[in-house]
Amino acid sequence: MKSSDGVAEIMNQWAMVRPELDVSAMGVFGPLHRSFLLYRTQISEIFEQHGTNEAGFDVLASLQARGAGLSADGGRAGGADPCHHRGLTLRVNRLEQAGLVERRRDDVDNRVVYVTLTAAGKAPVDRVADAHFANERRMLRGLTAAQRVALAGLLGELEESLCAAVEGEPDDDTSQTA
DSSP: OOTHHHHHHHHHHHHHHOTTSOOTTHHHHHHHHHHHHHHHHHHHHHHHHTTOOHHHHHHHHHHHHHSSOEEEOTTOSTTOOHHHHHHHHHHHHHHHHTTSEEEEEOSSOTTOEEEEEOHHHHHHHHHHHHHHHHHHHHHTTTSOHHHHHHHHHHHHHHHHHHHHHHTTOOOOOOOOOO
């Protein structure tokens, strides 16, 4: 039995109680939500095994992938999200206390702070990245390469649709049925 069978059952129950109510979106978001919860549980286990968490790894991986430091200007840049900035600052504080990153102020603009990996931060991020990406590949092993590409494309389109909904674009209900 697939986990989506439970979603189908819930959709059938709604159809019996409220046949006029369109609950078809549940067919997408039910399995997506359940998949997300399973994904989070499995990646959290990997991060915990390596003494970190998703947020800390995200900062370390960004620094590693860039090969240079991240910069922040105290949330003063146009369009900066102050809530995101506070969260980033807390993560960087923890990583700095652990000796994994260091901060350096810009010589010209004191508001700009560069964050770089320390020598002690490079090895752990490589170990965690190896385990994390192997774990993600393991979780996708039930899909063919073509299915992965198709799913990635569809999820990208879903993300765009969700962003449009957040931005308040009108609901024109011109969805196409395939």
